Amino acid sequence: MPDAPWRVGQQVCVEVPASSANLGPGFDSVGIALDIRDRCTVTITDAPGVEVVVAGEGADGVPLDESHLVVRSMLRAWDLLDVAPPVGMRVECRNAVPHGRGLGSSATAIVTGIGAANALWRLAISGSADIEPHFVNDLAAQLEGHPDNSSASVWGGATLSWLDDRSDPNEEVSLPHTTTLALSPHPDIRPLVFLPQVQLSTATARSVLPAYVRLGDAAANSARVGVLVHALTRDPSYLRAGTRDYLHQEPRRPSYAASMALVDALRGAGIAATISGAGPSVLALAVGEQGERAAADAPAGWQVLDPGFAQTGIRLVD
Template sequence: MTIPVGTTVTVRVPASSANLGPGFDCVGLALGVWDECTVTVAESGLLVEVEGSGADAVPRDESHLVVRTMVTAWQHLGVPTPAGLHLSATNSVPHGRGMGSSATAIVSGVAAAHALAVRGGVLAAEELDLTAINAIASALEGHPDNASASVFGGATLSVTDAGEPLPRTRTVPLRLHADVEAVVLVPETTLSTHTARSVLPEVVPLATAAANSARTGLLVHALTSAPDLLLAGTADLLHQEARRPSYPHSMALVDALRAEGLAATISGAGPSVLVLTQGDRVADVRRIAEQAAGWQVLTPGVPERGVQLV
């Protein structure tokens, strides 16, 4: 059974920041910057329309990430791919800035594919089965930090175990302390995740891994219960220093912010900088960013819900 022609859905998905310092590939935070797309099943052919961030650079054919993701999601769901699709996307999440734009697109594609199959009567489930969407999206993204935050909203901690046909992703929502505020400092330059990951060492000393694990535990406690520990909880020993040559200006800004007691980290693969602070110190973040010059300051908020049907 195929999804009937004319079936349509619109989904909104938030941006995200990953790692938050030591939580490499496992801790994510949703950010209140949203991509939205409408997908309609057509009789035949493919029409892709894109506006907003990255519109001049993304493809308009079957290689578009949302389209590719929908096809793969239907394969995992056992649903035939429709003969025709019309995708209309409006992007607000900056591309190549460490704000999870690829994860946002992947979650959009999985959620749209799932909801279309349910609305079309091909799949018996809730339109937004967040656990199923998270499993597929995390597997396609390759790690669950960004994807899980975009699926569930808020702050998330995820662990992935081997499984068939997909790895098993377990995501625990974290109740973010009410005083924690996220500030994102976005540069004009971009950096691909592939490039950022290519410089990471394949092996780290046991003492480093143990110390970073302890920091991750402290990070979770700081996020949920003790914001005064965020500076210590966001200290990273695994990935940021290895990537310093890839984003020297970002690391210089992180150094300047942390020197003034502000919990600054690289956002995801960079080059944006995430600062987790309390409201009375946002002005300090702005002042330091202005002194560095060339940084857009965003205070997007942290949405409590992730992917949504409009």
């Protein structure tokens, strides 16, 4: 593995937005970026090892060594680039994305690490830090296991992503590869997030999903994904129809019963609402006066966030 021309004092700072995945039927494929951003500064030092400093969301719950998700993702990126990591570095994270709530915090951390590693390497070899979004998008989807959250964090706006199909002889496959269509959300849509106090890990929420679904449900779901893309980008009046899911929310209902009760109430009031990612937060895509009505439906103890879409994904800051 060749040494990169690291120099002590080289530094990059990246900001990465939160995301909400699925939006109902777009399980593991559709995401939106929300304007809540984690910020991370990585500096090459002459002290051997990794120093991790964390402030903000999750600060008390994450490891402060090489097993930290941002650091692990950096090391994985350098490994893939066939670059030996620097002898010493300091990683400072200022987190705003809540952990384990369905706002894509793990994907945000993975995108942060890969993007920072990519930018530092570019800085070392060319004197100018920049980020190659296709590289970050592809590796982040591999590390996260599905591209919906990570692609939204990379590209911003709304995204529709899919993986190469290795069983299809007509698809050229070398490495696992993610393709993402970047979509522009309709300006009338206001994403609201209802945040309960409890957490639910994605791994737990995925463990209750069935291995197989009925053909009728698969057919109904694929129709709704088409409606979702149309509603999200062209005609928000179809949002409630386009956010109807047939695959994952019902099997998970016992894991987030209070969240499903809120989804049902909002949908009953004519507002497009879904579980955000693997839950337990609830996402409402409000239009016009629906925003105020939806916020008034928040159960006691729940926080309502009104972050707006993040129009840009990962970015370097000075």
